[in-house]
Amino acid sequence: MKTIKSSCFITFFLLALAFSAFGQTNAEIEQELVGHIKNIKKWSSYESDFNEDLLVKENELFKKKLLGYTKIDSTLNYPFSELNSYLHLTTSEDGKLRIYSWDTEIGGSMHFFDNIYQFQDKDGKVYSKSNTLQEGDSGAFISDIFDLDTKNGKIYLARFTSVLSGALCYESINLLGIEGNSLNDQIKLIKTKSGLTNSLGFEYDFGSVMDRKERPIKLILYDNETKTVKIPVVLKDQNFNNGGRVTDKFINYKFDGTYFLKQK
Numbered sequence: 001m002k003t004i005k006s007s008c009f010i011t012f013f014l015l016a017l018a019f020s021a022f023g024q025t026n027a028e029i030e031q032e033l034v035g036h037i038k039n040i041k042k043w044s045s046y047e048s049d050f051n052e053d054l055l056v057k058e059n060e061l062f063k064k065k066l067l068g069y070t071k072i073d074s075t076l077n078y079p080f081s082e083l084n085s086y087l088h089l090t091t092s093e094d095g096k097l098r099i100y101s102w103d104t105e106i107g108g109s110m111h112f113f114d115n116i117y118q119f120q121d122k123d124g125k126v127y128s129k130s131n132t133l134q135e136g137d138s139g140a141f142i143s144d145i146f147d148l149d150t151k152n153g154k155i156y157l158a159r160f161t162s163v164l165s166g167a168l169c170y171e172s173i174n175l176l177g178i179e180g181n182s183l184n185d186q187i188k189l190i191k192t193k194s195g196l197t198n199s200l201g202f203e204y205d206f207g208s209v210m211d212r213k214e215r216p217i218k219l220i221l222y223d224n225e226t227k228t229v230k231i232p233v234v235l236k237d238q239n240f241n242n243g244g245r246v247t248d249k250f251i252n253y254k255f256d257g258t259y260f261l262k263q264k
Contacts, residue, residue, distance in 0.1 A: 026078040029069050036062040037086045037102065044105035052106075059104050063114060063130060066100060070118040070128035088216075090158075092145040096120040096178065097156050101141035111163040113139035119178050127181050138162050140170075146222045148255065153177065155187060157229065159220055160201070167242035172201025173220050173229055190229075190253060190260040200253065203243035204234050219246060227255035228263075 024032075036058055041047070043055040069075055076098060080089055087102035100116040115131040133139050140160040148155045155177050162170040175187040175198045188196035200220075209217050221230040230250040237245035253260040 026074055026080075029072075029075065030078070030080050030083050033062065033066060033069070033080075034083050034086065036065065037083070040102070040105050041086065045107065046105060055105060059106070059114070062102075063116070066116050067128055067130050070098075070100070070116055071126060073120075073124070073126045076118055076120060076126050088141045088143060090142045090145050092156050093147040094154065096154075097145055097176065097183075099142040099145065099158065101139075103141070107138070109166040110138050113141045113162070115139065115142070117183050119183055121178060121180055125181070127183075129183060138164060140172075141216070143216050143218055144222075145176075146224065148227060150189075150255075151257065155189070157222055159218060159222075161216060164203075165242065167206050167240075168203060169206050169217075169243065170201055170203050171219050172199050173222070173231075174199045189255075189258070192262070196259070200229065200231055202231065202234050204232075204246050205237075205240035205242040205244060207242070208237070208240045208245040221250070229253045229260060 039058040040055065040062060042049060043051040043058060045052070045055065077095060083089065087100060089098065089100055091098045096119060098118040100118070101113050104112045104114050106112050114133075116128055117131070118126065118128045120126050131139065140162040142158050142160055144159045146157040146159075148157060155175055158174050158176055160172045160174055164170060174185065175189055177184040177187050186198055188198045190197045190200055192200075204219070206217075209219065219232050222228070223230065230252055233247045233249040233251060234244040235247055239245070252263040254263050255261075
């Protein structure tokens, strides 16, 4: 009997030790992440308390911890409501792909964004990966992820937005797919004159849309019923010379079961 009690005690102790080391609740994880992103905002280059060294350090810590915590299965479906108020947290309709985007606060008129991609394979295992940006690349935040079923599996259409200056912005729709334990960002199903591509995008002058009430501004539309991507027409305009003026007209690319084809 004593041996059984001792064995139970040791097992309980080891479980308690493991829990204390790795068993944070999602709520506790969120508070830890919120603490770091608050520091990013505090040391921001856009604030009076700007501290470059501390800002770089907090960004590194936040990214490392977010990358680690998003490998925990339960975090994929956790709302992170408070954290979401400090960054862009976007989830696909089927709940299997989530992208975390945040302003690193390191930029000036050009804003630099970083991303963590979290996804679930067909067996239910959750993975996460960070993006890889070239030096000088501003990155982008993701405002929506749309789902598309194809004969070769589920495809996701993600809306990316980059802030290149105080007026110049870039928006695109990018195709993504979950393939085993990796995320494929080179799914070329959009047919253009130049050939197949995985992305459609355009530059525009933010001044031409700043009166719209929605924030963030979402210019590329996707119609789920007709499986059509709608890209706004942007025209040259002397009043909006940073990328051009966004109009109310659209160029449509409809999915025919194999490719997205431009509609006449």
